[in-house]
Amino acid sequence: MPLRFKKLIVFCLLVVLLLSGVWQIGTGSYIHAKAILAQILLETAWSETLKGHKEVKPWPWADTWPVCRLTVPRLGISRIVLAGASGSSLAFGPGHLFGSAASGEYGNTVIAGHRDTHFKFLQELKTGDAIEMQTSQGINIPYRISEIRVIHESETHYLDRIDANILTLITCYPFNAIRAGGPMRYIVIAKQLQPKII
Amino acid sequence: MKFQKPDTIISSSLHCICAGFIAGTLAGCTLVLLVMLLSAPAGATAMDDMTADDMHRIENPAAVRQGTLLFKGEQDFSVAPILKTDVQINVTGMIARAIVKQHFRNPDTTWKEGVYVFPLPEDAAVDHLRMHIGQRVIEGQIQERQQARKAYEQARSEGKKASLIEQERPNIFTTSVANVGPHEEIVIEIEYQHVVQYDTGSFRLRFPMVVAPRYIPGRPVAPKEITVNTFEGTGWAIDTDQVRDASRITPPVLHPDQGKINPVNIEVHLDTGFSLQHITSSYHNIDIKQESETGYRLTLENNTHADRDFELVWKPEPDKQPRAAFFSEHKNGKQYGLIMMLPPEQTRGEVLNREVIFVIDTSGSMSGTSIMQAKAGLELALAELKPGDRFNIIQFNSYTELLFQVPQPVTHQSLRQAKNYVRNLQAQGGTEMATALQAALKQTSEHTGVRQVIFLTDGSIGNEDALFRIIRQQLGNSRLFTVGIGSAPNSHFMSRAAEFGQGTYTYIGKVEEVQEKMQILFDKLQHPVLTDIRTTWGDDLAVEAWPQKIPDLYLGEPLLISLEAEALPENLHISGMVSNSDWHSAMKLQGGKEQTGISVLWARKKIAALMDQLNSRTEQDEVRRMIIDTAMAHHLVSKFTSLVAIDVTPARVREEILKSQSMPVNLPAGWEYEKVFGQLPQTATDAELYLIRGMLLLITGLLLAVFSRRYTRRYAFTV
Numbered sequence: 001m002p003l004r005f006k007k008l009i010v011f012c013l014l015v016v017l018l019l020s021g022v023w024q025i026g027t028g029s030y031i032h033a034k035a036i037l038a039q040i041l042l043e044t045a046w047s048e049t050l051k052g053h054k055e056v057k058p059w060p061w062a063d064t065w066p067v068c069r070l071t072v073p074r075l076g077i078s079r080i081v082l083a084g085a086s087g088s089s090l091a092f093g094p095g096h097l098f099g100s101a102a103s104g105e106y107g108n109t110v111i112a113g114h115r116d117t118h119f120k121f122l123q124e125l126k127t128g129d130a131i132e133m134q135t136s137q138g139i140n141i142p143y144r145i146s147e148i149r150v151i152h153e154s155e156t157h158y159l160d161r162i163d164a165n166i167l168t169l170i171t172c173y174p175f176n177a178i179r180a181g182g183p184m185r186y187i188v189i190a191k192q193l194q195p196k197i198i
Numbered sequence: 199m200k201f202q203k204p205d206t207i208i209s210s211s212l213h214c215i216c217a218g219f220i221a222g223t224l225a226g227c228t229l230v231l232l233v234m235l236l237s238a239p240a241g242a243t244a245m246d247d248m249t250a251d252d253m254h255r256i257e258n259p260a261a262v263r264q265g266t267l268l269f270k271g272e273q274d275f276s277v278a279p280i281l282k283t284d285v286q287i288n289v290t291g292m293i294a295r296a297i298v299k300q301h302f303r304n305p306d307t308t309w310k311e312g313v314y315v316f317p318l319p320e321d322a323a324v325d326h327l328r329m330h331i332g333q334r335v336i337e338g339q340i341q342e343r344q345q346a347r348k349a350y351e352q353a354r355s356e357g358k359k360a361s362l363i364e365q366e367r368p369n370i371f372t373t374s375v376a377n378v379g380p381h382e383e384i385v386i387e388i389e390y391q392h393v394v395q396y397d398t399g400s401f402r403l404r405f406p407m408v409v410a411p412r413y414i415p416g417r418p419v420a421p422k423e424i425t426v427n428t429f430e431g432t433g434w435a436i437d438t439d440q441v442r443d444a445s446r447i448t449p450p451v452l453h454p455d456q457g458k459i460n461p462v463n464i465e466v467h468l469d470t471g472f473s474l475q476h477i478t479s480s481y482h483n484i485d486i487k488q489e490s491e492t493g494y495r496l497t498l499e500n501n502t503h504a505d506r507d508f509e510l511v512w513k514p515e516p517d518k519q520p521r522a523a524f525f526s527e528h529k530n531g532k533q534y535g536l537i538m539m540l541p542p543e544q545t546r547g548e549v550l551n552r553e554v555i556f557v558i559d560t561s562g563s564m565s566g567t568s569i570m571q572a573k574a575g576l577e578l579a580l581a582e583l584k585p586g587d588r589f590n591i592i593q594f595n596s597y598t599e600l601l602f603q604v605p606q607p608v609t610h611q612s613l614r615q616a617k618n619y620v621r622n623l624q625a626q627g628g629t630e631m632a633t634a635l636q637a638a639l640k641q642t643s644e645h646t647g648v649r650q651v652i653f654l655t656d657g658s659i660g661n662e663d664a665l666f667r668i669i670r671q672q673l674g675n676s677r678l679f680t681v682g683i684g685s686a687p688n689s690h691f692m693s694r695a696a697e698f699g700q701g702t703y704t705y706i707g708k709v710e711e712v713q714e715k716m717q718i719l720f721d722k723l724q725h726p727v728l729t730d731i732r733t734t735w736g737d738d739l740a741v742e743a744w745p746q747k748i749p750d751l752y753l754g755e756p757l758l759i760s761l762e763a764e765a766l767p768e769n770l771h772i773s774g775m776v777s778n779s780d781w782h783s784a785m786k787l788q789g790g791k792e793q794t795g796i797s798v799l800w801a802r803k804k805i806a807a808l809m810d811q812l813n814s815r816t817e818q819d820e821v822r823r824m825i826i827d828t829a830m831a832h833h834l835v836s837k838f839t840s841l842v843a844i845d846v847t848p849a850r851v852r853e854e855i856l857k858s859q860s861m862p863v864n865l866p867a868g869w870e871y872e873k874v875f876g877q878l879p880q881t882a883t884d885a886e887l888y889l890i891r892g893m894l895l896l897i898t899g900l901l902l903a904v905f906s907r908r909y910t911r912r913y914a915f916t917v
Contacts, residue, residue: 018896018899021899025896028887028891090879091883112879113881117885156875159878170881171882180882185878
């Protein structure tokens with residue numbers, strides 16, 4: 001029966017399309033859901049850290065821990081930053097690059113985040129905006145954005161140790177690109193406002 | 199079929215899409231909850247039957263967070279002098295004397311200073327420097343390091359052509375050459391000597407060609423902390439509290455995309471004195487010509503660039519295998535000697551109930567071909583384990599991770615876990631070796647038998663001395679066997695670490711060698727070791743022999759002693775312990791072959807031994823003085839003495855500017871640039887892509903639904 005046969009094919013096709021559509025949307029929202037949920041779990045770990053505990057794992061098998069909190073008062077943004085900027089830690093929060101100055105330490109503190117989740121707000125930042133960094137000792141260090149630019153991923157000298165107290169935020173560029181893995185980076189450099197007291 | 203209005207069709211399909219979207223989002227969120235609440239970490243789930251508890255990570259936050267590749271500013275190599283190297287090595291018996299000619303050509307119209315950081319064999323005794331300016335040759339003088347540098351810097355500022363050879367590590371040297379005129383070429387000729395390695399019946403000659411990028415642990419030290427005695431180097435790294443001279447041992451590395459630089463020619467004249475079974479070059483194509491019964495001339499194929507070690511291996515005919523040799527030299531009223539003796543082969547004794555700790559370097563520098571070699575080596579070693587043995591695997595990069603909390607007995611289950619673990623190893627991150635070494639040497643069980651630590655690494659670190667200290671202090675009853683991996687291993691680290699660890703070292707330079715080299719190591723592990731070796735010279739002669747503490751000898755390893763005396767002793771008595779019983783041997787030292795350079799070898803051995811004492815003894819100034827005296831007397835470059843050559847007439851007038859350039863080097867063959875020097879992190883997810891793709895699929899579904907309804911409807915009317 002040709003009619004039945006055709007109907008069957010159409011039905012199967014519909015099922016396949018629907019299922020794969022659900023699967024794709026599921027995968028996409030999984031990434032966002034993970035990013036949002038992790039920040040909630042991290043709040044608890046961060047308040048533990050502020051109480052003086054060291055390297056509080058946000059969940060038992062985590063291979064990272066919160067190291068500082070970034071806030072942008074103008075945008076009402078607050079992000080908890082994790083140790084290390086590997087792919088696995090960036091899924092949960094912005095990551096502090098090993099080897100760059102630790103939060104509150106003299107030098108260039110480099111933090112990277114995903115352009116479509118935690119660091120999406122970077123596109124709304126303007127030169128002159130205030131950023132605050134809360135260290136694990138609970139000290140708030142004020143920064144002011146001095147420079148915003150788009151660079152190529154090979155320009156690693158932005159990670160260099162330099163003789164000044166600065167904060168470098170990195171995310172991928174362009175913000176609305178559909179695919180991950182592009183070679184351009186969006187970089188926000190903020191200068192520390194006053195010498196910190198530690 | 200029931201008739202439906204088109205808008206009903208669309209609305210029902212829209213429902214369908216919305217439901218799909220909601221279902222997808224819900225599925226995603228549920229997945230998050232499931233994964234976060236129930237499952238083990240991603241790394242562990244990838245392994246068949248491994249639970250999160252099976253792996254134990256040791257963190258050393260203080261070390262981990264600081265050390266990494268810390269860069270200084272960018273450099274422009276387009277105007278750096280262009281380098282070409284010619285090497286001629288003459289091998290007589292066991293002694294190799296080499297002449298290395300570094301051609302510095304200035305491609306630019308301004309005056310240049312070139313600074314080139316390059317490797318030599320770790321036991322190289324550098325005793326000559328000659329600077330060729332056109333037809334003129336200026337011979338270098340040996341001076342204390344600070345003095346030589348001062349003389350060089352003064353000549354540089356006065357516009358005189360000058361060159362300086364300094365030692366940074368036993369296997370890393372720096373050539374500086376000042377005032378190379380526009381489009382001019384200056385040739386720096388360096389001469390050195392060392393003993394060819396003789397092991398398991400084969401002779402090996404190694405010529406390293408490139409200083410591999412080193413991992414620099416520690417916190418950066420601010421320039422003000424650097425004392426006036428140090429001077430900043432030209433490398434890519436910043437000096438740190440753990441590697442005070444990091445900037446001097448890290449030559450800038452050219453990105454492989456920019457092609458290979460630094461072409462090398464090597465010519466070896468080999469006169470062994472016995473007929474050979476075979477002669478091979480391990481990693482390069484060579485041309486071999488036999489010139490006499492025991493003499494050969496070997497040349498490297500054209501178009502070779504300095505990006506990996508050169509190794510020549512020759513094997514005597516089985517019956518021509520030398521068992522003992524004695525070379526002597528009369529110089530400045532003193533007698534010098536070099537003694538080689540191969541202890542008789544012991545019968546294979548099955549070593550039972552071993553505890554074997556495997557340590558594998560999984561840092562970024564191992565990425566590429568190195569990690570494949572290391573994994574293959576480790577898999578072979580696992581297969582060698584016997585029931586009754588215990589074992590553990592430790593991997594390290596920025597972190598140290600133990601497979602088992604404590605060493606486990608060899609069972610099917612534990613071996614399978616280990617094999618899975620090894621298969622899934624990946625190379626990335628830093629090289630925090632100290633924590634791994636400490637974890638490996640730490641006794642965690644009540645095991646009292648033989649404890650062997652097999653350490654697979656490329657040794658690309660800058661803090662060798664700190665690691666040697668750990669080995670010496672924490673060795674206990676463990677024995678450390680280093681396996682040098684990759685195209686340009688740190689030979690100084692490999693050989694010294696094994697010596698302090700009372701073990702042996704092995705090199706694996708390509709995957710095809712893994713089987714053969716590991717087998718040699720397994721044989722050594724399973725044969726009795728000759729320990730507590732002592733020498734007596736008889737007749738109350740004043741003999742100064744080095745090394746004073748003779749290292750343990752494993753299967754196939756010869757005893758090597760350098761000596762200085764007023765008159766050569768006639769006899770040598772050697773005693774030692776093997777398998778808990780005494781061992782004695784004697785050797786006549788008459789009729790030794792007279793050969794030049796034996797005194798230099800003796801001085802080099804003495805300096806090496808004294809350098810070890812620098813780390814442990816309190817009278818540092820006294821030891822330092824002894825090193826300088828020995829080096830000056832034998833015209834040798836050492837950590838505290840340099841060779842400097844200065845032209846008398848100024849070439850550059852003061853008005854013209856001199857530009858200093860550090861000479862770039864190649865990335866070692868098989869390495870991955872990005873894994874070593876990093877790149878800005880990848881900071882985007884494919885979430886958007888998934889969402890759009892999902893929406894497209896659902897919309898296609900909708901269109902299909904609408905279309906098929908219409909089709910059905912039309913069909914229904916015609917019936």
